Amino acid sequence: MQDFDLHAPHGANKQKRIVGRGQGSGRGTTAGRGNKGQQSRSGGKTYLGFEGGQMPLYRRLARRGFSNYPFKTVYEVINLCDIEKHFEDGATVDIDSLKLAGLVKGRKPLIKVLGNGELTKKINCKITALSASAKEKIVKAGGSVEVSAESPESGSPEA
Numbered sequence: 001m002q003d004f005d006l007h008a009p010h011g012a013n014k015q016k017r018i019v020g021r022g023q024g025s026g027r028g029t030t031a032g033r034g035n036k037g038q039q040s041r042s043g044g045k046t047y048l049g050f051e052g053g054q055m056p057l058y059r060r061l062a063r064r065g066f067s068n069y070p071f072k073t074v075y076e077v078i079n080l081c082d083i084e085k086h087f088e089d090g091a092t093v094d095i096d097s098l099k100l101a102g103l104v105k106g107r108k109p110l111i112k113v114l115g116n117g118e119l120t121k122k123i124n125c126k127i128t129a130l131s132a133s134a135k136e137k138i139v140k141a142g143g144s145v146e147v148s149a150e151s152p153e154s155g156s157p158e159a
Helices: 080-086 095-101 133-141
Strands: 076-080 110-116 124-127 144-147
Touching: 076 080, 080 110, 080 133, 110 124, 110 133, 133 144
Parallel strands: 076 110, 124 144
Antiparallel strands: none
């Protein structure tokens, strides 16, 4: 085989089927949709789970039990390595300062600080929640930790 004799294998490139261009084209009149019925109409599609008008399975089955999903507590997670990068020595880390640094979004997020990374700066932390390893590293670096009054039970945050 020469390098100028390259071509795609047979059947790799198919021509687009053009429909509705008259009887002589072989795809005129019904344009391959068959005769009459829902599928022959434009927009004639059904929704997922449709069973031809029969009561769908997802509506026939009873809903049982309780799901805590709508009431779950969602935390914005911040690691110590992020705090190390974005804050100076002696800075106060709270919701407002984290928003200014671009580390959290939302109106009133619940924030949890995790102990991933090292901390060499002395910081004052006023956060909703933090892990034991994060608290240990902050205190070890000479900083202080204050868990703010906004508890997770005070309502679901807007995530």
